[in-house]
Amino acid sequence: MSESTEPSLSNLSREERRFEPPADLVASANVTEQVYAEAESDRLAFWESAAQRLSWGTRWDRVLDWDDAPFGKWFVGGELNASYNCVDRHVEAGNGGKVAFHWVGEPEDDTRTITYSDLKDEVCRAANALTDLGVSTGDRVAIYMPMIPETVVSMLACARIGAIHTVVFGGFSADALANRIEDCDATLVITADGGYRRGAPSALKPAVDDAVGRSPGIQNVLVVRRTGQDIAWGDKDVWWHDVVDKASSEHTPENFDAEHPLYVMYTSGTTGKPKGILHTTGGYLVQSAWTHWAVFDLKPETDVFWCSADIGWVTGHSYIVYGPLANGCTSILYEGTPDTPHRGRWWEIVQQYGVTIFYTAPTAIRACMKWGKDIPEQFDLSSLRVLGSVGESINPEAYVWYRDAIGGGTAPVMDTWWQTETGAHMISPLPGVTAGKPGSAMQGLPGIVVDVVDDTGASVPDGSGGYLVVREPWPAMLRTLWGDDQRYKDTYWSRFPGMYFAGDGAKKDEDGDIWLLGRVDDVMNVSGHRLSTTEIESALVSHPKVAEAAVVGAKDESSGQAVVAFVILREDAGDGGPDVVAELRQHVTKEIGAIAKPKSIMVVPELPKTRSGKIMRRLLQDVAENREVGDATTLADTSVMDQIKSGLSSGKADED
Numbered sequence: 001m002s003e004s005t006e007p008s009l010s011n012l013s014r015e016e017r018r019f020e021p022p023a024d025l026v027a028s029a030n031v032t033e034q035v036y037a038e039a040e041s042d043r044l045a046f047w048e049s050a051a052q053r054l055s056w057g058t059r060w061d062r063v064l065d066w067d068d069a070p071f072g073k074w075f076v077g078g079e080l081n082a083s084y085n086c087v088d089r090h091v092e093a094g095n096g097g098k099v100a101f102h103w104v105g106e107p108e109d110d111t112r113t114i115t116y117s118d119l120k121d122e123v124c125r126a127a128n129a130l131t132d133l134g135v136s137t138g139d140r141v142a143i144y145m146p147m148i149p150e151t152v153v154s155m156l157a158c159a160r161i162g163a164i165h166t167v168v169f170g171g172f173s174a175d176a177l178a179n180r181i182e183d184c185d186a187t188l189v190i191t192a193d194g195g196y197r198r199g200a201p202s203a204l205k206p207a208v209d210d211a212v213g214r215s216p217g218i219q220n221v222l223v224v225r226r227t228g229q230d231i232a233w234g235d236k237d238v239w240w241h242d243v244v245d246k247a248s249s250e251h252t253p254e255n256f257d258a259e260h261p262l263y264v265m266y267t268s269g270t271t272g273k274p275k276g277i278l279h280t281t282g283g284y285l286v287q288s289a290w291t292h293w294a295v296f297d298l299k300p301e302t303d304v305f306w307c308s309a310d311i312g313w314v315t316g317h318s319y320i321v322y323g324p325l326a327n328g329c330t331s332i333l334y335e336g337t338p339d340t341p342h343r344g345r346w347w348e349i350v351q352q353y354g355v356t357i358f359y360t361a362p363t364a365i366r367a368c369m370k371w372g373k374d375i376p377e378q379f380d381l382s383s384l385r386v387l388g389s390v391g392e393s394i395n396p397e398a399y400v401w402y403r404d405a406i407g408g409g410t411a412p413v414m415d416t417w418w419q420t421e422t423g424a425h426m427i428s429p430l431p432g433v434t435a436g437k438p439g440s441a442m443q444g445l446p447g448i449v450v451d452v453v454d455d456t457g458a459s460v461p462d463g464s465g466g467y468l469v470v471r472e473p474w475p476a477m478l479r480t481l482w483g484d485d486q487r488y489k490d491t492y493w494s495r496f497p498g499m500y501f502a503g504d505g506a507k508k509d510e511d512g513d514i515w516l517l518g519r520v521d522d523v524m525n526v527s528g529h530r531l532s533t534t535e536i537e538s539a540l541v542s543h544p545k546v547a548e549a550a551v552v553g554a555k556d557e558s559s560g561q562a563v564v565a566f567v568i569l570r571e572d573a574g575d576g577g578p579d580v581v582a583e584l585r586q587h588v589t590k591e592i593g594a595i596a597k598p599k600s601i602m603v604v605p606e607l608p609k610t611r612s613g614k615i616m617r618r619l620l621q622d623v624a625e626n627r628e629v630g631d632a633t634t635l636a637d638t639s640v641m642d643q644i645k646s647g648l649s650s651g652k653a654d655e656d
């Protein structure tokens with residue numbers, strides 16, 4: 001233990017439930033227990049064997065070069081083409097007729113079936129068209145698209161010619177797009193007239209026009225016609241169907257160095273300027289392919305995989321595009337939202353296509369929990385055999401609900417911890433090995449060395465909390481921040497020398513299993529105890545009336561900070577009854593202890609979330625401390641803060 005007297009983060013909650021892996025899964029599992037030992041005895045040899053999943057033009061001569069740490073190189077000297085690995089080689093192996101994507105548009109009956117042969121032809125045509133538009137190796141291409149097959153094609157076409165893509169989530173504003181274009185000096189934007197969202201066409205092109213108007217470096221805008229809505233047309237604009245459809249479907253992929261940049265993905269930092277996370281080709285593809293195969297126990301011949309994330313996030317990059325396609329599997333690509341035109345839409349799609357592996361985020365699971373179990377019960381979900389979760393800690397109650405209501409009480413839940421920066425899964429159970437604990441991401445994957453340390457950087461003992469770090473480099477790690485090596489070092493490698501600091505709090509339980517406790521910036525300090533937002537939120541969500549909870553620390557004269565909670569009730573709980581606040585405070589006391597009892601609890605209709613579904617606790621803290629609410633421009637729905645404040649003035653809060 002450290003010299004510091006106060007633990008870095010208190011260990012509050014207890015969870016006794018365990019779920020053994022299903023026997024049939026154990027019997028045929030891709031990965032067995034022994035792989036952990038193998039990877040531990042020779043980590044680099046383990047990653048070399050994982051690299052055999054790919055086709056290399058030239059084999060590497062050194063697995064890892066860490067001489068210039070924290071600037072790492074993986075598979076040094078190796079050459080490959082990411083697009084060839086994701087498409088051509090499956091066609092060459094005789095699997096051209098296999099479905100790569102069942103694409104499901106938001107309007108009902110708007111579907112497309114795309115085989116690996118179709119995908120190869122379209123990627124080749126797009127690669128030729130990009131070259132004709134003057135895009136060459138190393139150029140940056142911004143992609144601002146709805147969830148349509150052309151988005152995947154665009155990414156793979158860039159990868160094929162060695163251009164670096166930066167996908168900007170279609171829900172972002174013109175400003176956000178312009179900032180990203182400027183930061184990476186993109187020369188081409190690929191977009192669509194619009195996409196469908198909640199039953200109506202939603203325009204994309206006007207935001208592009210605005211951003212391009214401010215970005216003199218953009219030479220052309222390539223536009224897919226998706227909705228057919230009216231759009232303005234400028235002299236840089238080119239229709240996709242005019243240039244891509246007419247291009248040749250023959251294109252010979254060139255092999256690039258394993259360290260050739262593949263993409264830049266922007267993620268928000270603590271300061272306003274977004275960080276351009278740079279991923280390169282070989283190591284990224286190795287780890288995204290291996291983890292997709294291992295963590296979901298993927299059987300590419302029979303599985304139908306569905307990751308519900310948007311391609312605009314890293315989850316979509318690694319687990320809709322690069323991982324699944326490198327593994328040659330069949331996936332679902334769905335354009336719309338889970339509740340359009342009805343709240344059973346996802347489950348209808350699972351039933352229709354026989355989805356076997358489903359990967360989503362806790363925020364979506366909690367929304368489904370709020371809507372009630374009777375919705376998924378109307379569909380046959382028996383094809384599902386493995387479930388995944390990503391983006392935040394999954395509250396134990398949401399985990400158990402997911403496993404029961406969606407997974408039929410048998411499908412194991414993989415709580416995968418990773419980040420835009422890590423590129424691929426880092427901490428997760430394995431479906432044929434791990435006895436899962438609801439709420440815990442369990443162990444570092446084979447070949448990944450994670451730890452929880454205290455303020456001094458010393459490893460904490462089992463049963464204690466602290467800071468999550470990665471002790472050894474990993475293949476899919478970010479290589480730097482685009483154009484800012486110093487910020488890369490300062491942000492990730494300076495807090496604990498020699499270790500990657502992820503910004504997350506975590507604890508090791510008595511068995512040494514890892515529980516994520518939220519961003520350390522969100523940690524509260526109540527009477528000298530550092531409390532995690534995640535644990536108190538999970539205690540609230542374990543109450544039968546609660547669907548979702550967010551907890552913040554508000555300044556308090558006596559205790560330093562006081563716990564303030566915001567909760568959304570489940571629909572079948574109505575308004576919760578007159579005593580709901582007292583009940584919930586009592587419940588937290590029982591589940592965790594009096595130290596964590598919220599000083600006040602506000603029942604709210606919605607919580608402020610970013611577009612990727614993460615709760616913006618900073619804004620709630622402003623409310624809790626009676627301040628003017630700060631910058632809310634990254635909110636998915638900006639009216640949410642008004643709803644919360646009006647609820648407050650109607651006296652829902654309860655104070656001691």
Ligand code: PRX
Pocket residue numbers: 267314315389390391392393394415416417418419420421441502503504516517518519612
């Ligand atoms: O705080 C952790 C949380 O999401 C952060 C990374 O966010 P982003 O880069 O947007 O990537 C999300 C998709 C990989 C992490 O620092 N996070 C992600 N997965 C989990 C999680 N927190 C707890 N448990 C998880 N499984």
